[in-house]
Amino acid sequence: MNEKRKKHLVRLLLYILMIVCIIVSFAPILWMTVSAFKPEGEILSYPPQWVPLHPTWSNFGYVLKNFNFARWTFNSVVAALIATIIVIFIDSLAAFAFAKMKFRGNKTIYAVVLSMLMVPIQVTIVPLYLMFADVNLLNTLTALILPTTGNVTGVFILTGFFRSVPRDLLDAAIVDGAGSFRIWWSIMLPLARPSISAVAIITFMSNWTNFLWPLISVSSDASRTLPVGIAQFFGGQSGVSGSAPQYGPAMAAALMATIPAIAIFLFLQRYFVKGIMMTGIKG
Amino acid sequence: MNGKKRSYRMVPYLFLLPYLFAFITFRFGPSIAGFFVSLTRWNIVGQAKFVGFRNFIDLFQDPNFIKSLINTLYFMLLTVPALVIGGLMIAMLVDQPLRGRTATRTFVFMPYVIMSTVVGVIWLWIFDAQYGILNYYIGLLGIRPIAWLSNVNWAMPAVAIATIWWTIGFNMILFLAGLQDIPNELKEAARIDGASSWQTFWNITLPLLRPTTIIVVMLTLINTFQVFAQVYVMTGGGPEMATLTVVQYMYVQSFQYYRLGYGSAISYIVFVFLVGLILLERGLLKKSGDLD
Structure with a gap:
């Protein structure tokens, strides 16, 4: 008892x-x-x-009327979407080569790529800034998108997955006369759908929430992304300048920036969890 | 025949080309270039002047840099144990066969999908000295209101609280994955042998969880060492530089004073710290025999 x-x-x-x-x-x-x-x-x-x-609803109206909020959202969504599409495309191509093809330097190149997992992104910021300034691409969507495409995590996750695909499957396709590109497209990609979803979510989220690089590379209001716009107009910085921070509009802006992310998360929870587990294994 | 064979040999490189181009241009190249910039005195306008390791020597005599380094370590001290131990405890809680555990996981993880700067704005409001909800509730407990973000002693703990709230769900998920990899039979067997829950946890769960724990600790150390956005929004590094962090100092030096060489040197020190942490992790993993 x-x-x-x-x-x-x-x-x-x-x-x-x-x-x-x-x-x-x-x-x-x-x-x-x-x-x-x-x-x-x-x-x-x-x-x-x-x-x-x-x-x-007045706080929402105030934000939309007085700030470029819609524009920032548009920039964030477009930059994150395009970056994700590019990353999936080029990472899955490269991962296929790393995992299933024999060529000189395979191991060495892969090791160099992986070594960049150790290098913090801050190290690249100043050179990237100089580079984009040099070609006059600061303040553009291009500047927001391109640096994401050099990421390592996606290649790492996909190479790991492709390695687990049995050789026989590919051999059968080769016997049937399928070329490498064909195998990549109609065998590897469909098989890798769960891993690709995980990579897509990781890439989208990291671009969507990225702060340091967009803060530096973009200074015109029309090219700002959501995290930077919110930080600069609703963050402590404005409070410091004298006037009391207006919490109503700030919370309306915060809510509008949060709802899409939470909605996506609730729908794709499974993939979020998978994505996290995969980044966790990378150490 | 020969031509076809040669073109077949080219195929791997064609597959690699788009990625390698992006990787070298936007990741590898800049990482190397950053080192060379760190060896110069370079004020965006005008020429870069080679100064050798002068920037690094200056940095360790720069009281503000030392302050930012100490602040960052203090921030890590406040967050890392809470994030790791708390993450493990929550993972163990929602691993129990209880109704509502899935919902709990969802709620605990939810803050993680919010943007860092939005997290900053939310907590700015919660921590408001005059109208903030936190001061109201601690007032009910008889505690006098605290000027969280403008008090030298409280600003960093406040940023730490916001960060723990924001990221603990991430660690919970990793620990949960580790816990679910432990075969139930082992715990069953221990229970049948008369081990208490505490003994089972200490002698079975924790040792088997070691690889996960090492990864979680390492990721948490790496992420907290790079803290920036929350601080930028919540305190801007103040009051009196009490929350100035290393990455923020790098930002200020590089892009507010435009001392590119000096800023790059700071980012390379961040790099060296992280490599140190990662090597430590490798050592620990090797010792426990989980990595060959």
Whole structure:
């Protein structure tokens, strides 16, 4: 009896812990959402209200009217999408060669590529800046996209997967007269769909949330990305300059930038998790 | 015949070409070039002047750089243990056969998909000294309001809290994957032999989880060492440089003062630190026999 009671108590404790985890994780997101819908007078009310008394869209209107928010979103989405498509295309081609083809220097080249996993991205920032300045491509989408395409993780994940594809499968295709390109397209790519989804999500998310490079490479407002625009107009920097930060519009902007990411995450959760597990293995 | 064979030999290089072009131009090349820039005095306008290792020598006599290095290590001290131990504990919690564990995983991971700068903005509001919700709730516990982000002692812990909230879900997922790789029979067997849950955890789960733990620790060290965006948004490095971090100092030197050589030298020091951490990891992995 006592044993059973103890078991129940432990279970209860575990449930309480789970609820605490959920509350701590979600409360800031909820608070952002609630604040975004509060009119100016209400947002600073004390004690804090978890339900807006007079919910309003005005903060969203204010953000869209006074800032290039739509433009930043467009830039972020387009840059991340194009970068992802390029990365999947060139990484899967290269990974196929690394995993399944014999050629001089295969191991050496692959080792050099992997060695870059150790080199922090900050090291490349100044030379990249000089390079893009030199060809007059600062402040362009091109500058936001291209540096992502030199990434290593995608090649690493896909090479790992392609190596696991049985040789027999390829031999059968070769006997049937399929060329390398054909094998890549109609055998390797379909087989690798889960890995490709994981690479796509990693690439998209890292480009979407990238901050340092877009901050440096883009200075005109029309070419800003979402993370940079939000940081510069709704971050502490504006508060420091004297006027009190306007939290209503800031939370509306934050919410608009967050909803797409959370929606994508909820739909593609499986691939997110897979992507993370794959980056985790890379060490 | 001969021509065909030769063209067949070219195929691997054709497959590699697009990626290698991107890799060399945007990753490998700049990484090497960065080192040469770090050996120069270069103020964007005007010529680069070769100065050897002068920048590195100057850096270690630059009190602001030393400050940024100490701040970064302090930030790591505040976040890494919490992120690793906390991540493991949450992973073990949601690994239990409890109703709602999947939902809990989803909620804990959710902050991770939010942009770093948005995380900064959200917590700026939560930490607001006058109207912030955090000060209200600690007030209910009888604690006087804290000027979180403008107090020299509290600014870094505040940034650390936001960071832990933001990234702990990532570690949870990695630990969860590691936990699920441990065969259930082992734990079963231990239980039948009369081991307590604590003994099972200490003698079976933790040793078998070692490879995962080493990877999680390493990724957490690497990511926290490079902290920048949250600080940029929440404090801008202040108050009184209390939250100035290494990467931020690199940004300031390179792109606000346009001292490109000096800034590159900072980024190379970041590099050396990270390589040190990675080699440490390799050593640990080798010792535990998980890597050949």
